[in-house]
Amino acid sequence: MSFKMKMEQAAKSKGSPLVLALDFPFEPQQNREKLLVKAQAVLKAAYPYVCAVKINHHLTLPLGTFDGVSQLVEQIRGQGLLAIMDAKVNDIGSTNQVIAEYYFAAGFDALIANPFIGWDEGLKPLFDVSHRLNRGIILLCYMSHKGAGEGYGQTIIDPDTGQPTLQYLSFARKALQWGADGVVVGATVPQKIAEVKQILDSEVAIYSPGVGAQGGAAETAVKAGSDYLIVGREITMALDPAYAARQLSDSIRGI
Ligand code: XMP
Numbered sequence: 001m002s003f004k005m006k007m008e009q010a011a012k013s014k015g016s017p018l019v020l021a022l023d024f025p026f027e028p029q030q031n032r033e034k035l036l037v038k039a040q041a042v043l044k045a046a047y048p049y050v051c052a053v054k055i056n057h058h059l060t061l062p063l064g065t066f067d068g069v070s071q072l073v074e075q076i077r078g079q080g081l082l083a084i085m086d087a088k089v090n091d092i093g094s095t096n097q098v099i100a101e102y103y104f105a106a107g108f109d110a111l112i113a114n115p116f117i118g119w120d121e122g123l124k125p126l127f128d129v130s131h132r133l134n135r136g137i138i139l140l141c142y143m144s145h146k147g148a149g150e151g152y153g154q155t156i157i158d159p160d161t162g163q164p165t166l167q168y169l170s171f172a173r174k175a176l177q178w179g180a181d182g183v184v185v186g187a188t189v190p191q192k193i194a195e196v197k198q199i200l201d202s203e204v205a206i207y208s209p210g211v212g213a214q215g216g217a218a219e220t221a222v223k224a225g226s227d228y229l230i231v232g233r234e235i236t237m238a239l240d241p242a243y244a245a246r247q248l249s250d251s252i253r254g255i
Contacts, residue, residue: 003136021232093125110136144186144210187216197225
């Protein structure tokens with residue numbers, strides 16, 4: 001079964017399209033054991049309300065991919081959730097291939113990658129590894145932060161038509177053509193979610209970070225066409241992460 005289909009099943013069985021971004025702030029005197037325990041506790045509290053967990057450098061840097069993080073990945077998958085590595089893979093193909101092999105060996109179900117690197121000798125080797133190991137690739141399309149427009153919002157000349165088009169719309173068309181499992185469009189730009197949805201329909205899923213801490217609204221993003229909401233600090237920094245995750249999940253149920 002493809003990663004895209006596994007996500008659909010997980011979201012259905014959990015009754016939630018939330019992807020928990022298991023992020024914690026930098027602590028100068030990092031006690032790794034304490035950080036791992038904290039991550040495990042938030043995961044335990046939030047898992048009934050989410051269908052997947054996204055891990056970022058917040059945990060791979062202090063805990064190590066094959067030490068603490070692979071333990072977390074095992075815990076995530078043991079709960080029937082999928083594990084996504086937010087590596088934003090962005091290098092030449094041979095390097096991307098090695099990055100992917102390591103993260104997939106650590107148990108991750110999917111990786112996030114940057115389409116600016118292009119297909120030949122860039123993304124293609126990454127997609128090849130992910131197909132061989134039956135894992136998923138999610139591509140950035142329009143990021144959630146304010147400066148995203150400087151790159152993803154540029155007007156470019158479409159190499160196929162010779163006509164001007166917007167970078168993120170071109171990335172959405174390429175994601176479809178390349179068979180990506182998903183694209184990332186910020187919850188902070190609901191109009192762009194709707195435009196991308198017009199292109200992708202249900203062929204490629206839309207993942208939207210930026211809810212809460214970055215100012216995006218869950219309900220608006222889902223109404224615009226997001227399939228999954230990626231949520232970090234709103235849950236991980238809450239006094240009661242279980243309550244925060246449940247509230248969010250309830251707020252978009254049935255939309
Ligand atoms: P917060 O705390 O803002 O965390 O809910 C969001 C998480 O998602 C990451 N992030 C992104 N990842 N494309 C991505 O692939 C994006 O546009 C994007 N915006 C935020 C962020 O690093 C954090 O882990």
